[in-house]
Amino acid sequence: MTMCTGRTRRRALAGAWFCLLAWIMTPVAAVAGEMITIPGGVGRMGSDTGLPDERPAHDIEVQSFRLDRSPVTVADFAAFIRATGRETDAERLEGGAVMSFGTGQWRLVPGATWRTPYGPQRPEAQVDHPVTQVSHSDAEAYCRWRDKRLPTEKEWEFAARAGQDGEPVYAFGDRLLREGEYLANVWTGIFPVLNTAEDGFKTTSPVGAFGTTPIGLTDMAGNVWEWTSSAYAPYGTDTPQADDPAAPRVQRGGSYLCDPKLCHGFRVSARGHATPDSAHMHVGFRCAADILN
Structure with a gap:
């Protein structure tokens, strides 16, 4: 896949046509129903050098399953809304x-929905970007509509590490930059005061814009956090029952708001969480499915 990142876009005007042509010719990665088979096995989960809720690192066993190649896009979610009439x-x-850029303060914005994730006075969501402002319940409903389900936290991390040896830092390897080019959509600059968009984007990016992991998944680091089906608790403590509607749910993958110098949430072991009914401008999801014998 051709990657036109911020550095590329800042090159001489003579090269601008190439980026435009590459963007036009690159298909949208998140086609509804496009999934990657994740072979099961034994793997590692967590990090002994990460944040407290990532410790201790421990072995896990995962059955083979399938995972959406990319996060669900705005276009995919719009089809779901048209078909079901769901009110998110x-x-x-x-x-x-x-979140207010410059202050880092969060607020509830009336009219901020999947169509207008930053509020009704801001531009509408772009169709090839991951859908945001969707709750855990909304994500579950979409996956059911596709005859799928949300991945467990264990499955998500196993898939993020898949195809790599050892204990990689990120789903794409151990370095955020390759030859000066960013490999994920993250915060660049000084959070939350200045976002320099060195990676090419200040908010969400089109799915697949930063290439794939070794096993063929996109956007497993940065862009948007992704809901999982798992109830949240620090490892080694009692986990709330998954059927408890009030239990916070785990989010994985980090987002464009994650600063490597602060939360560093796009590492393979990093964890986020929120209440199931919450919706945020930087949280989306992808679906999983069992492999039937």
């Missing part, structure tokens, strides 16, 4: 969570 939680609760 952000629409029902009359708003979603939006």
Whole structure:
């Protein structure tokens, strides 16, 4: 896949046509139903050098399963809404969570929904970007509509590490930059005061814009956090029951708001969490499916 990152776009005007042509010719990665088979096995989960809730690192066993190649896009989610008429939680609760650039403060913005994730006065979501402002319940409903389910946290991390030896830092390897080019959509600059967009994007990016992991998945680091089906608790403590509707749910993968100098949430072992009814401008999801014998 041709990658046109921020550095490329800042080159001489003579090269601009190449990026435009590459963008036009590159197919949208997240085609509904496009999935990658993740062979099962024994793997590692967590990190002894990560944040407290990532410790201790421990072995896990995962059965083979399938995972969406990319996060669900705005176009995919729009098809779901047209078919089902679902009112999302952000629409029902009359708003979603939006962070103010410059202050880092979060607030509930009326009218911030999957269509207008930063509020009704801001541009609409782009169709080839990951859908955001969707709650855990919205994500579950979409996956059911596709005859799928959300991945477990264990499956998500196993897939992020798949195809690599040892204990990689990221789903794409151990370095964030390759030959000066960013390999993920993350915060560049000084959080939350300045986002320099050195990676090419200040908010979400088109799915697949930064290439694939060794096993063929896109956007497993940065761009948007992704809901999992797992209830959240620090490792080694009692985990709330997954059927508890109030239990916070784990999010994985980090987002464009993750600063490598701070949360560093796009590492393979990094964890986020939120209540199931919450919707945020930097959280999306992808679906998984069992492999039937």
